[in-house]
Amino acid sequence: MERPERECKNFCGEPVEYEPHKFSDGFVYYLPRNLDKTIHNCPFVLDMDDQDEFDDLIIQAVDDPESVYYEDIDAMEQQEICQDNLFLWSIMLDEIHQYDNNGISLTIEDLINTQNLISNWTGPFFMGNCHGVYENITPTNRGYQLEILGWKYQIIGKYDDAKKCYELQHEISEELELLGVIHKLNKKIDKLEKYFNLKNSIVGNVSQDEIEKIIKKTELKLRKFITTLYSGKFERVWDRLPKIKESILERQENAKSSMINVNEINELDNSTLGELIKILKMSNPKKRVDKDHCNICEKSWKNNSLVYYEKIQKEIFCKDKICFIKQGGLIKDIPWDFVTSLTRINNLRNMISHDKNYDKKQIQHEFNEIRFTCAKVNLHMDDLLNIFNNV
Ligand SMILES: [Zn+2]
Ligand SMILES: [Zn+2]
Ligand SMILES: [Zn+2]
Incomplete structure (x- = not known):
């Protein structure tokens, strides 16, 4: 399939260049850049706050079409294109999800085919309709498609690919949380490499x-x-x-009797x-306890969660590490x-x-x-x- 080279796939009218980023499984992500090489933050893609306003606008348009301005209707049509693009992304992410949940239910080829289909348009960076599904698992929790993809790669152990997703996302939106995760992944990648070399160096x-x-x-x-x-x-x-x-x-x-220098014990x-x-x-010291809050710092948690717990003279416990240490706990x-x-x-x-x-x-x-x-x-x-x- 041919991809037009110099046109934003959301039809915002801006000329863009798609920069390919290839992943180890064959998937290619096309990052849209403006001609001056800065990242194309498409004006037609709503961010999370705009999304709510937009939903209100749709309701308003249904109730009283006359009250919605022409530019807004135009924006709504554009938004529909974006939403379709977003929908394709969510399908792709769901398929990767099945792949890791059910073992190998999809072949890698299936995945690559789906992915290539998706990458024929370049999506915006924000994934409104997936936000709720992937709540509280990605670094920024903002529903960016790349960080959700990164998280998917992470749980199937493709740490290099995951890192690439977070790095791209960081270039786009610059949240510090992404750097934190990249740092952790680097450590993981280093460690795996060391173990791998170790395993190969020990033979016989x-x-x-x-x-x-x-x-x-x-x-x-x-x-x-x-x-x-x-x-x-x-x-x-x-x-x-x-x-x-x-x-x-x-x-x-x-x-002692057999030791020469007793002082060096x-x-x-x-x-x-x-x-x-x-x-x-x-x-x-962690334990599941039949408690759901801390009397000291008043933090609460789900009953029977794993919390820091010790009983020496009396019981001390808290979900919060600092609070537990302040209570005299040892970690x-x-x-x-x-x-x-x-x-x-x-x-x-x-x-x-x-x-x-x-x-x-x-x-x-x-x-x-x-x-x-x-x-x-x-x-x-x-x-x-x-x-x-x-x-
Ligand atoms: Zn655009
Ligand atoms: Zn939310
Ligand atoms: Zn506490």
Whole structure:
């Protein structure tokens, strides 16, 4: 199909050039630019506030046609063209939606065909009729078609494509929220790339001897990591986990006789991997509670939502992190997948030491997996330490 090169698809009369932006799945977005290269913010596309006025105008035109000015009727006709264009976009976005909700119900070719059809006109940047459907999920929550597309790409894991959408939208409308999301996506993309390289660099089978050494090294690094996390001050940790402190002290006493320099004892020496994991879990205390508001800051939430929660002498809880900390709560923002990885490593170690009758083939696979998990965890610790050191 031929696309006229120098005419706005909304027939606003302005000459425009369509700049193609190609995505990894073949979709091409055509960004309309004025001839001076600035972005063509088509005067025929209403923004969110105008939309309400326009709806009122339609009602008025139906009730009393004589009362509507000629220019307004003209505008309404133009608006109809825009609305049709918007409608095509919403169909396309819905199809991508089905693609991610139901697995692969549409082929990529189907999608590309639909998308190419759509991209034969270039839509405006605002998507009135989709706003309600995609409420509170996109960065600006303004119903821009590109950010909805970005969000779609994001949930199917196409982060590079998502980033491109938000970058384009930022060039168009410049909201800071978009930059925030782009920053987060960059981090995600970096991390995935690191994991991917890591996975490719680790090949061959790992022996039981080797994997035990790798786990030991990870454990030692984790002790140092947690010590840094708490700046070496564990009073508040032991308030919450007195039994762990007791066990560690007991083990330290037993080990003392064999130690050369007693002064160099670190508080977490002789802690087990399982205990370290418990400390980390305690450092991100969330719970579903049968409450719907905070008595301190008066913030409310849906009953049984996940909130910050601790019970030491008395219960403290709030959905708001700052309020929870002010109430004496302890939070260290440990990502959940980090704790899950560590638990998996610990499970393997327990299995090796307790159960000797495992399936050789299966355990070899698990050894190899855990070698990767350990590498990932180490990378994660380096990243987190970088973040803490930069705050
Ligand atoms: Zn135009
Ligand atoms: Zn709304
Ligand atoms: Zn509160």
